Amino acid sequence: MDGSFLSLTSIVQASRRFVCIRTLTYEDAEERDFQRSLFIGRSGDVENTTFCMIAPDGKNPLTQPARGIRQVFQSPEHMASWMGEAADYYEAERAKASLKPAPITALPLVGTVRLGLNTAAADNLPLVVLYSPSPADRSRLEAAAASLAWKPEFAGRCVYASTVSPGDLSPVDAGAVKPGFLVIQPEGFGLAGKVLARAEATAGPEQLAGTLRQGLQAFRPRALTGFEYVRAAHAAGAFWETKLPVTDIQEAHARERARRSFIPPQRRESE
Numbered sequence: 001m002d003g004s005f006l007s008l009t010s011i012v013q014a015s016r017r018f019v020c021i022r023t024l025t026y027e028d029a030e031e032r033d034f035q036r037s038l039f040i041g042r043s044g045d046v047e048n049t050t051f052c053m054i055a056p057d058g059k060n061p062l063t064q065p066a067r068g069i070r071q072v073f074q075s076p077e078h079m080a081s082w083m084g085e086a087a088d089y090y091e092a093e094r095a096k097a098s099l100k101p102a103p104i105t106a107l108p109l110v111g112t113v114r115l116g117l118n119t120a121a122a123d124n125l126p127l128v129v130l131y132s133p134s135p136a137d138r139s140r141l142e143a144a145a146a147s148l149a150w151k152p153e154f155a156g157r158c159v160y161a162s163t164v165s166p167g168d169l170s171p172v173d174a175g176a177v178k179p180g181f182l183v184i185q186p187e188g189f190g191l192a193g194k195v196l197a198r199a200e201a202t203a204g205p206e207q208l209a210g211t212l213r214q215g216l217q218a219f220r221p222r223a224l225t226g227f228e229y230v231r232a233a234h235a236a237g238a239f240w241e242t243k244l245p246v247t248d249i250q251e252a253h254a255r256e257r258a259r260r261s262f263i264p265p266q267r268r269e270s271e
Contacts, residue, residue: 183215
């Protein structure tokens with residue numbers, strides 16, 4: 001997270017009037033292609049990060065797409081002011097057309113449990129996994145979780161993933177093998193996790209809310225942040241291989257430098 005902008009109270013408050021999307025550049029082809037449609041960097045292809053404000057149609061950019069926030073807004077105050085004015089404008093246009101705002105009902109799922117663990121570890125948040133071998137039961141769990149995810153008490157406090165395959169839970173401790181609503185502490189730099197709280201797949205809304213509160217209370221954020229976290233991961237022998245090729249030249253060079261300095265655990269032990 002960009003500590004100079006996105007974590008500031010003024011930006012967080014302004015963002016409540018927007019739909020905020022973070023694309024997973026090198027993990028999802030559809031999201032990469034959407035990002036590519038907005039911005040092509042010096043590499044001639046999609047870069048690791050892209051920032052843009054887009055109109056409610058989800059297509060037309062309202063700001064110049066760029067590599068990062070600082071290339072668009074001079075300061076957090078400038079960004080928060082612009083967001084307020086833009087939200088006022090579109091809310092007025094909606095009122096003129098007698099349109100009601102559509103409620104957000106979709107659960108913000110990460111594509112896989114593996115990616116969810118990594119994303120939750122990077123965001124320093126717990127991971128909620130909805131697991132059932134039955135697609136129908138999993139869909140019911142997703143709907144129940146979606147009713148919780150956007151409540152003020154829980155909004156922005158968890159990463160979510162869903163699966164029908166028990167094999168997807170192999171990085172997580174034995175408490176995950178039974179179907180249900182699982183709140184997980186990411187460990188091992190997003191390569192493993194342990195269950196903090198669990199509810200049955202048949203649990204009702206109040207029980208699921210209680211389980212989520214229990215997991216949030218038990219969650220322990222890591223102390224290391226930013227580059228300290230990355231360095232510690234490499235020192236521990238953890239290196240994330242992306243699903244798609246890295247086309248950002250700067251990112252590719254940084255990954256190669258890290259790879260050259262990376263000592264696999266087996267070799268470290270033999271030394």
